[in-house]
Amino acid sequence: MRNRVTRVICAADLQASEHAVQGLVEAADERDAHAIALVGDLGDQGRSESYAPVFRALGRGRHPTYWVPGPGDAPVDGYLREAANIEIPFPYLHGVHGTAAFAPGYVLFAGFGGQVSDDPDASREEHDALSYPRWEPEYRLKLLRELKDYELVLLFATPPAHKGRGSGGSEVLAEMINTHGPRLVVTGGERGTQMLGRSLVVAPGSLADGEYAIADLHSQEVELEQLAAAAA
Numbered sequence: 001m002r003n004r005v006t007r008v009i010c011a012a013d014l015q016a017s018e019h020a021v022q023g024l025v026e027a028a029d030e031r032d033a034h035a036i037a038l039v040g041d042l043g044d045q046g047r048s049e050s051y052a053p054v055f056r057a058l059g060r061g062r063h064p065t066y067w068v069p070g071p072g073d074a075p076v077d078g079y080l081r082e083a084a085n086i087e088i089p090f091p092y093l094h095g096v097h098g099t100a101a102f103a104p105g106y107v108l109f110a111g112f113g114g115q116v117s118d119d120p121d122a123s124r125e126e127h128d129a130l131s132y133p134r135w136e137p138e139y140r141l142k143l144l145r146e147l148k149d150y151e152l153v154l155l156f157a158t159p160p161a162h163k164g165r166g167s168g169g170s171e172v173l174a175e176m177i178n179t180h181g182p183r184l185v186v187t188g189g190e191r192g193t194q195m196l197g198r199s200l201v202v203a204p205g206s207l208a209d210g211e212y213a214i215a216d217l218h219s220q221e222v223e224l225e226q227l228a229a230a231a232a
Contacts, residue, residue, distance in 0.1 A: 003105055004105025004106075005064065005105055006216060007031070007032060007034050007217075008034065008184060009024060009027060010037050011024055012157075012188045012203065012206060013041050014208055015043075015207075016047075016050040016054055018054055020207045027227065029061070031214055034104070035109075036063050036064070036065040037065075038207075039113070039188050041069070041070030042054060042073055042079070043079065046074045047078075051083070052086070055083070056086070058093055059086060059089065066096050068113030068155045069095075069114060071115040073114075074127060076126040080095075094109065098111075098140035100141070100143060105151075106149070106151060107151045107217070108150035110144060112155075112173075113156075114129070114157055115130065116134065117170075119133060120133050122134070138172065144180050152183060153185075154184075155185075156185065158187070158188065160176075160201065161173070162174065177196050177199050177201070178197050181199060182199050183200065185199050186215075188203065191224065192224075193222050202222050213225060
């Protein structure tokens with residue numbers, strides 16, 4: 001395991017594809033990545049038995065790995081149970097939905113999964129889908145105010161709003177990015193990269209379709225990549 005995380009493999013919406021995860025782990029080995037960041041739907045329409053094979057495939061890769069679930073990873077208790085179970089035999093795997101985890105080299109990964117609404121009065125839902133009002137990510141990640149000395153990586157299943165990307169995206173997540181100034185943000189949504197203030201925002205595309213990205217925390221350079229098996 002590396003002394004410091006600088007190169008991060010980014011992926012989204014793996015949708016219980018164990019084959020795609022195995023390809024991603026191989027890409028992390030081949031490209032000398034130091035960590036893996038995943039956002040969006042992890043399982044197959046919330047079926048709790050679909051998480052374990054994916055998590056085990058990540059564990060076998062032995063890379064520090066951080067993730068947040070997508071809107072489809074409901075009900076939340078099935079996801080949380082499987083995530084908690086896998087972190088015992090594989091302590092370098094970390095679910096960071098509404099929390100944070102330390103990475104080698106004074107780097108901090110934190111995030112919030114599901115769909116985030118900008119309406120503070122929106123219903124909070126964790127049974128049929130993961131959907132949250134704007135105040136929840138703000139409140140759940142308030143610990144970031146106490147950890148300003150760490151190089152920060154944020155993971156969001158919902159993309160932040162950005163005027164260069166047209167309508168859509170969450171205003172509150174854009175505000176959080178501007179407040180905390182992460183070095184890297186990994187999100188769901190349409191594939192591409194952008195700068196939001198001084199933060200590099202990467203939407204790597206769908207891992208189920210073989211799409212992923214490699215981001216460098218120091219240079220803030222990013223490469224949009226395709227798994228070889230998916231491209232064949």
